[in-house]
Amino acid sequence: DTAVSQTPKYLVTQMGNDKSIKCEQNLGHDTMYWYKQDSKKFLKIMFSYNNKELIINETVPNRFSPKSPDKAHLNLHINSLELGDSAVYFCASRLSSGATYEQYFGPGTRLTVT
Amino acid sequence: AQSVAQPEDQVNVAEGNPLTVKCTYSVSGNPYLFWYVQYPNRGLQFLLKYITGDNLVKGSYGFEAEFNKSQTSFHLKKPSALVSDSALYFCAVRDASGSARQLTFGSGTQLTVLP
Numbered sequence: 001d002t003a004v005s006q007t008p009k010y011l012v013t014q015m016g017n018d019k020s021i022k023c024e025q026n027l028g029h030d031t032m033y034w035y036k037q038d039s040k041k042f043l044k045i046m047f048s049y050n051n052k053e054l055i056i057n058e059t060v061p062n063r064f065s066p067k068s069p070d071k072a073h074l075n076l077h078i079n080s081l082e083l084g085d086s087a088v089y090f091c092a093s094r095l096s097s098g099a100t101y102e103q104y105f106g107p108g109t110r111l112t113v114t
Numbered sequence: 115a116q117s118v119a120q121p122e123d124q125v126n127v128a129e130g131n132p133l134t135v136k137c138t139y140s141v142s143g144n145p146y147l148f149w150y151v152q153y154p155n156r157g158l159q160f161l162l163k164y165i166t167g168d169n170l171v172k173g174s175y176g177f178e179a180e181f182n183k184s185q186t187s188f189h190l191k192k193p194s195a196l197v198s199d200s201a202l203y204f205c206a207v208r209d210a211s212g213s214a215r216q217l218t219f220g221s222g223t224q225l226t227v228l229p
Binding site: 042 | 152202
């Protein structure tokens with residue numbers, strides 16, 4: 001009965017590789033997000049999709065490409081990984097209608113680039 | 115632009131004592147305010163929110179927060195702290211009338227409850 005799930009939980013890879021992180025939510029939400037949490041725990045939004053359409057695209061290198069095949073899934077593909085990409089990546093979702101506004105977060109994917 | 119500040123990186127409190135974690139915000143219009151908690155190696159969990167109405171908001175695990183418009187603050191409180199409350203706490207804000215549709219998070223406050 002997991003609400004927001006991410007795979008993998010841990011990802012260790014070498015510089016220059018390409019990797020993907022997957023996110024799925026079973027809450028019936030229509031908006032999904034990717035956040036990056038750095039080593040100092042600072043949380044920064046990267047992307048947001050609403051009904052499979054990109055609505056937020058913060059200043060993120062174009063090596064990062066989100067894809068939303070449907071409302072319940074938002075994946076993050078990263079090309080040519082760099083040391084600075086090492087972080088914890090969180091997926092989140094919310095329902096855009098009504099007065100909820102709060103986001104629900106996945107458990108995170110810890111990416112380590114060596 | 116919207117922003118939020120958590121002035122304390124670390125808060126220590128003895129078990130059984132009241133706790134306060136501070137948050138101040140800045141938005142152009144009316145704020146939507148949130149508190150989240152993050153336990154080690156876990157995702158963020160929603161605690162409570164202020165959207166409109168009563169300035170005192172009650173949330174999960176006995177936490178509450180008070181919205182103070184004149185001081186632009188939304189401090190998190192609990193009357194009696196538990197060791198299990200030890201975690202990283204994030205305040206977040208969204209401008210209700212702004213075009214930005216995302217939350218802006220504070221830098222987090224590490225709460226340690228000492229037995």
